[in-house]
Amino acid sequence: MVRLTGKHPFNAEAPLPLLLEQGFITPTPLHYVRNHGPVPKLSWETHRLIVEGLVEKPLDLSMDDIASLPYIEFPLTMVCAGNRRKEQNMIKQTIGFNWGPAAVSNAIWKGVRLRHVLELAGIKLDPTQPRYICFEGVDKLPNGFYGSSLPIEWVMNDANDIILAYGMNGEKLTPDHGFPIRTIFPGYIGGRTTKWLGKVVVSDKESNSYYHFRDNRVLPPEFDAERATKENIWYNPDYIIYKLNINSAIAAPAHDEKIMMSKLARNTEYTVKGYAYMGNGSKCIRVEISLDYGKTWLLAKMIQPEPEFPLVKARGMNPLPRFWCWTFWELSIPLHSLIRCEEISVRAWDSNQNTQPRDPTWNVMGMMNNCHYKVKVHPFVENEEFGLIFEHPTQPGTIPGGWMVKKEAPKKEAKVDEKSKTSAPSNAKTFTMSQVSKHNNEKDCWIVVANKVYDATSFLKAHPGGKTAILINAGTDVTEEFNDIHSEKAKAKLNEFYVGDLASDKKSKL
Numbered sequence: 001m002v003r004l005t006g007k008h009p010f011n012a013e014a015p016l017p018l019l020l021e022q023g024f025i026t027p028t029p030l031h032y033v034r035n036h037g038p039v040p041k042l043s044w045e046t047h048r049l050i051v052e053g054l055v056e057k058p059l060d061l062s063m064d065d066i067a068s069l070p071y072i073e074f075p076l077t078m079v080c081a082g083n084r085r086k087e088q089n090m091i092k093q094t095i096g097f098n099w100g101p102a103a104v105s106n107a108i109w110k111g112v113r114l115r116h117v118l119e120l121a122g123i124k125l126d127p128t129q130p131r132y133i134c135f136e137g138v139d140k141l142p143n144g145f146y147g148s149s150l151p152i153e154w155v156m157n158d159a160n161d162i163i164l165a166y167g168m169n170g171e172k173l174t175p176d177h178g179f180p181i182r183t184i185f186p187g188y189i190g191g192r193t194t195k196w197l198g199k200v201v202v203s204d205k206e207s208n209s210y211y212h213f214r215d216n217r218v219l220p221p222e223f224d225a226e227r228a229t230k231e232n233i234w235y236n237p238d239y240i241i242y243k244l245n246i247n248s249a250i251a252a253p254a255h256d257e258k259i260m261m262s263k264l265a266r267n268t269e270y271t272v273k274g275y276a277y278m279g280n281g282s283k284c285i286r287v288e289i290s291l292d293y294g295k296t297w298l299l300a301k302m303i304q305p306e307p308e309f310p311l312v313k314a315r316g317m318n319p320l321p322r323f324w325c326w327t328f329w330e331l332s333i334p335l336h337s338l339i340r341c342e343e344i345s346v347r348a349w350d351s352n353q354n355t356q357p358r359d360p361t362w363n364v365m366g367m368m369n370n371c372h373y374k375v376k377v378h379p380f381v382e383n384e385e386f387g388l389i390f391e392h393p394t395q396p397g398t399i400p401g402g403w404m405v406k407k408e409a410p411k412k413e414a415k416v417d418e419k420s421k422t423s424a425p426s427n428a429k430t431f432t433m434s435q436v437s438k439h440n441n442e443k444d445c446w447i448v449v450a451n452k453v454y455d456a457t458s459f460l461k462a463h464p465g466g467k468t469a470i471l472i473n474a475g476t477d478v479t480e481e482f483n484d485i486h487s488e489k490a491k492a493k494l495n496e497f498y499v500g501d502l503a504s505d506k507k508s509k510l
């Protein structure tokens with residue numbers, strides 16, 4: 001797995017070719033993980049799920065109680081709304097970290113219908129009143145509990161397959177995926193689901209979780225975080241993301257893949273491959289490849305195992321055609337058609353005839369990026385042989401490479417350095433790395449970024465990434481991780497904690 005936010009919290013995606021090689025079902029160890037903070041240590045025996053609010057009889061359920069209820073089990077593609085964010089970050093840094101195109105995975109989930117549990121609690125329905133089902137996780141985050149909510153109408157319709165899941169790929173959940181229980185909302189972004197679920201509350205109001213409002217939004221491109229807060233648009237209901245949008249990406253050719261052309265027979269074919277997914281249960285009806293910047297499109301073959309998948313077939317019901325899973329696609333093209341091709345791009349279509357935009361629209365959270373996925377094709381000569389090498393837009397996390405990565409532009413590190421220089425008095429104190437390393441605890445926590453020493457102690461509590469993210473690096477040089485994770489705003493904020501320079505003989509590499 002490629003780690004995206006340093007040592008902690010754990011956020012990771014599989015390398016895209018490896019993910020697709022697994023086929024339709026993603027093995028649990030390769031399923032992407034998105035954790036806002038530490039994973040709580042919970043046990044099946046002692047965990048309780050509380051159901052309360054506008055219900056006749058509140059429930060306090062054990063995991064055995066829940067596992068004894070009728071269950072359903074089906075495959076589902078989960079996607080983080082930040083999938084493909086690194087492409088947005090290459091346009092302008094957003095307030096999110098560098099997801100590549102593999103914040104998407106397809107596992108088999110097992111659980112009890114949420115409707116069933118709400119009916120056990122005697123939910124009080126009132127068609128004249130709004131009703132939301134609110135969810136609370138038990139993970140401890142800097143801004144309170146993780147949670148979200150759904151309108152009741154969506155939850156009570158069995159066609160939507162909304163479950164409280166305790167099984168994944170035939171086993172209990174793993175800690176990273178929400179053990180012992182989480183919500184699963186097919187057709188929605190992963191961020192609306194709640195792992196480590198502790199409470200379900202029936203309310204006449206939406207969730208009041210910080211993350212329900214401040215995460216998983218697409219704001220208009222002119223808004224940065226400051227203006228969004230000043231104009232209070234985080235609460236604008238138009239900008240919240242619930243359902244997924246259409247997306248697709250190319251896995252083969254992989255980034256940096258080479259084909260030596262002169263060795264190959266004239267009629268050799270190359271198979272371009274990738275994935276596509278839709279939101280809201282829509283079917284993927286078409287995937288197309290362009291070799292000429294979208295002037296003409298070639299129809300790819302779709303691979304859609306979902307309707308025939310034994311668990312899906314066995315349910316024997318598909319009142320509405322619903323597709324909760326990704327579509328793989330492939331297209332064999334004569335190799336020679338790549339010789340004069342500069343770019344391979346892909347777009348998918350759903351059953352409502354919606355498709356993906358050609359170009360990205362930057363937004364401050366870098367979410368729902370679904371422009372055509374474009375792979376550049378470069379000719380090269382090696383040992384007097386002619387070949388092609390492929391370049392994806394980016395590589396996840398800190399992995400270098402990608403045509404969107406500005407090669408000549410000053411590095412992000414340099415910016416930190418400049419800003420810190422302006423605030424650094426000329427007679428700045430200097431510290432050796434061994435001195436810095438003594439400030440390694442919650443009461444006294446120093447870090448080094450780009451040869452500057454910062455005392456982060458007073459910021460631990462307020463840190464949006466949680467205190468552990470900093471503490472785990474206390475007394476060390478975190479230049480690379482820090483630069484990779486943070487926005488320009490965060491980098492500027494660093495100056496408030498400046499205490500001196502790293503002694504020159506021990507300077508870390510820029």
Ligand code: HEM
Pocket residue numbers: 005006007008009035036037095096097447454455456459463464465466469470473478481482485486487488489490493494497
């Ligand atoms: C005094 C030093 C630090 C400051 C001022 C700071 C500031 C911030 C800010 C403002 C954010 C919100 C997102 C953004 O604007 O980029 C953030 C998120 C984050 N920070 Fe820091 N940070 C500091 C140190 C660190 C260190 C040393 C690490 C670990 C290497 C770290 C890891 C993270 C992570 C993982 C997130 C994102 C959490 C998530 O989205 O799940 N931070 N930080």
Ligand SMILES: Nc1nc2c(c(=O)[nH]1)N[C@H]1C(S)=C(S)[C@@H](COP(=O)(O)O)O[C@H]1N2
Pocket residue numbers: 031032033034035036037078079080081137138139146147176177178189190191192193194195196
């Ligand atoms: N309690 C809790 N639930 C959570 C999160 C979290 O950090 N804490 N992250 C959310 C996000 S943004 C996503 S995309 C999915 C990821 O689920 P996964 O890690 O099992 O892939 O969980 C969601 N539920």
Ligand SMILES: [Mo]
Pocket residue numbers: 034079080081082190191
């Ligand atoms: Mo997410």
